[in-house]
Amino acid sequence: MNKEKKTLKIKLIKKGIAIDHIKHGKATEVLGILGISNDFPDSVTLAMNIPSREMGRKDIVKVENRDLDPKEMNKIAIIAPHATINWINNYKVVRKMPVSLPEEIIGIVRCPNPSCITNKEREPVKSVFHVMQKDPLILRCKYCEREVSEEEI
Numbered sequence: 001m002n003k004e005k006k007t008l009k010i011k012l013i014k015k016g017i018a019i020d021h022i023k024h025g026k027a028t029e030v031l032g033i034l035g036i037s038n039d040f041p042d043s044v045t046l047a048m049n050i051p052s053r054e055m056g057r058k059d060i061v062k063v064e065n066r067d068l069d070p071k072e073m074n075k076i077a078i079i080a081p082h083a084t085i086n087w088i089n090n091y092k093v094v095r096k097m098p099v100s101l102p103e104e105i106i107g108i109v110r111c112p113n114p115s116c117i118t119n120k121e122r123e124p125v126k127s128v129f130h131v132m133q134k135d136p137l138i139l140r141c142k143y144c145e146r147e148v149s150e151e152e153i
């Protein structure tokens with residue numbers, strides 16, 4: 001593939017974030033995490049199924065005029081453990097950071113065990129999961145010890 005085609009595929013943005021190395025097929029989930037829907041005012045670029053030397057195929061998401069908070073980065077790490085966040089300013093990458101899963105994931109993932117204390121209707125406790133394995137992801141509920149795999153999240 002020539003260089004010109006490559007730049008067409010992945011539009012440059014002036015300011016915002018580019019999330020690279022997303023596991024192929026997960027780009028729309030990343031948009032969901034960012035809360036981006038049809039009424040988002042700025043440009044959003046989705047590149048799916050991009051050939052990648054390390055990953056075979058990958059997805060890329062670029063969002064103009066948007067930043068990420070730590071909670072959003074944790075959520076992205078859950079579904080795309082190899083993702084890299086690029087912060088862009090004036091068409092240049094000014095900061096680059098891989099997402100990383102914390103040891104504990106608090107208040108993001110729902111425990112699939114209906115009788116878990118975190119699923120009580122009255123005064124439910126915030127869910128806490130220990131990361132047992134990162135890729136493929138295995139989490140364990142701190143309260144009921146139920147293990148959760150990536151497909152269940």
Ligand SMILES: [Zn+2]
Pocket residue numbers: 111112113116117118141142143144145146
């Ligand atoms: Zn539980």
